[in-house]
Amino acid sequence: MRAIDLLNGRLKLRHLVLVAAIADHGSVLRAAEHLHLAQPAVTRSLREVEHILGVELFTRGPRGMTPTLFGEAFVEHARAVLAELRRAGERITGLADGQVGTVTIGTLLAGSNVLLPRAIAALKRERPGITVIVQEATFDAQVPRLLDGEIDMVLGRLNPIDDQRGLRQIVLYGEPVRLVARAGHPARDRAGLTLADLLDYPWVLPLQQTALRSELERMFRDRGLPLPSDLVECTSVLTVRTLVRDTDMIAALPDLVARTDAEVAPLPLPLDPVRRQVGVTIPDRRPLTPSARLMLDHLRTQAAEITGS
Structure with a gap:
C-alpha cells in the first residue's frame, strides 16, 4: 500500500472519526451509540476503511473490539489528525473573535x-x-x-x-x-x-x-x-x-x-x-x-x- 492512496479522496474524515470511536469505546455498538449512528452504518464504514487500507484494523474478542497492530498505528494517526483539526477550528474561531x-x-x-x-x-x-x-x-x-x-x-x-x-x-x-x-x-x-x-x-x-x-x-x-x-x-x-x-x-x-x-x-x-x-x-x-x-x-x-x- 502506498501512502498516496490515503490522499486520493477515498478516505474520508468520517472514517477517522469512526475508527477512533471504536477504539475508544471497544465495540461497534457503543461507537454507533456515541456517534448517533445505526450499527449497520458503522459496520459498513469500518469495512470501507479496512478495504481502503488493505488491512484488518480490529479483531473481535470476548471483551469487544481490539485494535490489531495495523489498527493501533492507524488509530494513533487518526487521533492526531482529529486533534489538529480541532485545534484548527479553535484557532479559526479565536481569529474570528479577535482572541488570538x-x-x-x-x-x-x-x-x-x-x-x-x-x-x-x-x-x-x-x-x-x-x-x-x-x-x-x-x-x-x-x-x-x-x-x-x-x-x-x-x-x-x-x-x-x-x-x-x-x-x-x-x-x-x-x-x-x-x-x-x-x-x-x-x-x-x-x-x-x-x-x-x-x-x-x-x-x-x-x-x-x-x-x-x-x-x-x-x-x-x-x-x-x-x-x-x-x-x-x-x-x-x-x-x-x-x-x-x-x-x-x-x-x-x-x-x-x-x-x-x-x-x-x-x-x-x-x-x-x-x-x-x-x-x-x-x-x-x-x-x-x-x-x-x-x-x-x-x-x-x-x-x-x-x-x-
Whole structure:
C-alpha cells in the first residue's frame, strides 16, 4: 500500500472519526451509540476503511473490539489528525473573535511615544492572545508594505496620499510641534530668542522624505534662513530624545513627546504654522483583520483620553 492512496479522496474524515470511536469505546455498538449512528452504518464504514487500507484494523474478542497492530498505528494517526483539526477550528474561531492573532503596526515619530504604548497595553489587557508587532520606518517606506499586506496599518503623522491609491486615513487627534532642547541648554538664556539664534547650535531633523521635514524646511525658507549646517537626520524617537538630552542639539518633536521627558523641554519659540494630524493609514480595499480592528478601536479610545475629547 502506498501512502498516496490515503490522499486520493477515498478516505474520508468520517472514517477517522469512526475508527477512533471504536477504539475508544471497544465495540461497534457503543461507537454507533456515541456517534448517533445505526450499527449497520458503522459496520459498513469500518469495512470501507479496512478495504481502503488493505488491512484488518480490529479483531473481535470476548471483551469487544481490539485494535490489531495495523489498527493501533492507524488509530494513533487518526487521533492526531482529529486533534489538529480541532485545534484548527479553535484557532479559526479565536481569529474570528479577535482572541488570538497578530497585528503589525508601522509607526512614525508621532504617536509612537504615548498613544501607541497605551493602546497596546489596553489591547493586551483585553486580548492577551494577540501578538503586536511594531516596525518603525518612514511613511514612504511603509506604504508598499501596507499595500502588500505585510503590515496592517501605519500610525503617525498623516502624510498626503493624493497620489497613493488604495489607502484611507483616519484622524485620531491634532498635535502641535515644539522645538525642544535639554533643560540646561544655553539658548534658554538668550533674551528674545529667535529661530536665527538657534542656527548656532546643532540640530536633529527628520529624514528628507517625511512631511515634517518638508514643513520645517518651508518654515526656514519663509523666514529667509538656511537649514542648520550642523545637522543629524533621524526619525527614531529614542535616538532623538537621547541626542537632545545629552548634547546641545535642538529638535522638532510632537508636543506629547516633548512633554514626557523631564530632561527635555520646549523652547520659548512657538511653531504655530507647524501642526500635525496624528492618525492611522490603512488599506482602502482590504478589510482589517479582527486583531487590527481591535487595535484601531483602542487607538481611538486612547487618543480620545489623551486629548480629553
